[in-house]
Amino acid sequence: NILMVGPPGTGKSMIAKRIVTIMPPMDEEEAIETTKIHSAGGLINEQHAFIATRPFRSPHHTISDAGLLGGGTNPGPGEVSLANNGVLFLDELPEFRRSTLEVLRQPLEDNKVTISRAAGSVTFPARFMLVAAMNPCPCGFYGDTKRACKCSPPVIQRYRQRISGPLLDRIDLHVEVPLVEYKELSSKEVGESSADIRNRVIAAREIQAERFKKHRGVHTNSGMTPRLIKQHCELDAECNGYLEHAMNDLNFSARAHDRILKVARTLADLNAREKITGDDILGAIGYRSLDRNMWS
Template sequence: MLVKLFGAAVQGIDATLITIEVNCSRGIRFMLVGLPDASVKESHERIVSAVEVNGLKFPRQQIVINMSPADIRKEGSAYDLPLAVGILAASGSVSRARLGDYLIMGELSLDGTILPLRGALPIALMAREKGFKGFVLPVANAKEAAVVEGLDVYGVNNIREVAAFFNGEQELCPTKIDLQREFLEGRSSFELDFSDVKGQENVKRALEVAAAGGHNVILIGTPGSGKSMMAKRMSSILPPFSLEEALETTKIHSVAGKTDLGRSLMTARPFRSPHHTISDVAMVGGGAYPQPGEISLAHNGILFLDELPEFSRNVLEVMRQPLEDRKITISRAKFTVDYPAGFMLVAAMNPCPCGYHNHPDKKCICPPGAVQKYLNKISGPLLDRIDIQIEIVPVPFEKISDPVPAEQSADIRKRVVRAREIQLHRFKNRKGIFCNAQMNGRMLREYASPDQRGMQLLRAAMERLNLSARAYDRILKVSRTIADLEGNEQVQPSHLAEAINYRNLDRANWAL
């Protein structure tokens, strides 16, 4: 008997429908075709054990299974459940009447328990788009898939429940969630807060400006000055997720298997902090079977690179295009995958190999030229994409011991949100532009053109501080954000002056 049922393959962050055809006839062979990988081919042993342990009858016949489209590679063990249900239906142990109404996915253990899978959310979105009535999947992934409205999501624990459901012997309750409550829950709850940071008011101001305009930022300071401490608190002042951003970010983490099981949506912006020994493939994504890299896992959030000069030059250089395009394209011989990469880069570094260049008390012991050589590990094109460069000095004892609490992240976040709302209104007719950091040259002339006094100040700064030409656009972008924080329509000289102070590494004598 021939039966058809449906599964899915995840490509990039989207899912493709897979039709599974199972035919049982006279004979003893088991054949699986349709470009399955090794883990799919190994499903036979898992299916036989799971079926027999649960009191179901595995057919002693020839079984031929086709998975189409045949030109898409079928990867992973999540096809175990649809293959098992198809075999049971083809042999008459499971009713085939309702199989076409449901999409089925899940990995089987030897005792028939259904294990979690990757990509539940994009598969559920595809199932709704294709008009399926429901989606049968592991119970651990049910909340994640239940985010999709208009689709019945059935979380199951073992294969016996699935067989009973299709035979009409047992009713399954679809998983329901309060999407609004799930989305709002945890959006404003953070373990780390800027109120823990004593002193460093100028650095906190720079990070507020960076968060308000979506600007990339680099922190340069001696060991123990608080670079990592402040970078880890950046998430607490970024604007809350919109529902669209939460869905998109959850899809990426779902595909990578990084979501919290038992939860529906990610409610906090991601904060990714890879070690400096990371490879370029792990950073941008890829592999034999492409998976999202760190820059995609940081989408709509922060990518924190501590000890920036210690990263491999290849790793840093492959980030240049994603920083500009906000996506990464991974090409293979037979297919191309696009992953979003709209992250905010926050980097930290020591000023020199010994760490004490420009320290107010300790003397730098690096030999002549070592500071410049250390800085040269970071290429000019990469620095060109970092809008704010801020130097950090150690906090004096009087500030550390001050009992008065510092400003809380919630208060800073309110100002950031107001500034972002101004930018969203400004760019509402500009496709793909959401914040000041994404403005091109034409937009700068339209929205960030200084007056005559401001232009004179900018010219004097360029000449006196010997700033590079690439700093010009960055200063205008940052000054536009500072004006938005103050609610000013026009970029003022004071805004430009503050933005100029955020270009430390562009000064010709900084490394001397």
């Protein structure tokens, strides 16, 4: 799960839309499951009878709790389930109602949503990647070296506190997206293509598939239980020192501790490293930059 923070016009929405292009293709089981969910939501027609590409859902910030989770007299899937096996993008995150954001916590933890009615209950899968974007303050220019921020400290604090600590705790990657300088925009240097990145992601997924082949229901690092984390995220003295320092000095939660290890394991996989290195741990800690104690 990713939260991008930066002023307007820095490419946050563009990055979000590109994420599905670097994810591995859906396998047959995922495609069938995704198609079934969309069929239950009445979104299948003759032109789109089978969904073979990962879904990208981007609901407006005025969406209701039921629209996000699902509901109705005959319960249908909400956005969290329609994004199953794909990406749920929430732009302008603080503009969503606090209650709406809080209902995200359970599906982010359980990867499913249960809707109960008098006649019974229905459970829909909700294994999605949450990608969110927000400005650093209401005017958007806090921390900008070229444009002055017009927001007072209390206004900025109230704006940021719309994102609760427990929700922020469930977001693995906190990414600051600064304005792009003209020098970079005009550069002829070509960056890594989506296809190349996707190949690295696929290679890392293959490593994880091999790692968890004997563990039913676990396919990627994100699904590791505390026991599996201890088994597959062993740290040497240097790495352990970095993590201990972060836990003690930055007051990370136990959930953040486990997510740091999962991210570090994934960084190692992306670089085809068998063991987690100091760079992997420091990188994973760096991605927690917006946790509550650093959110001021």
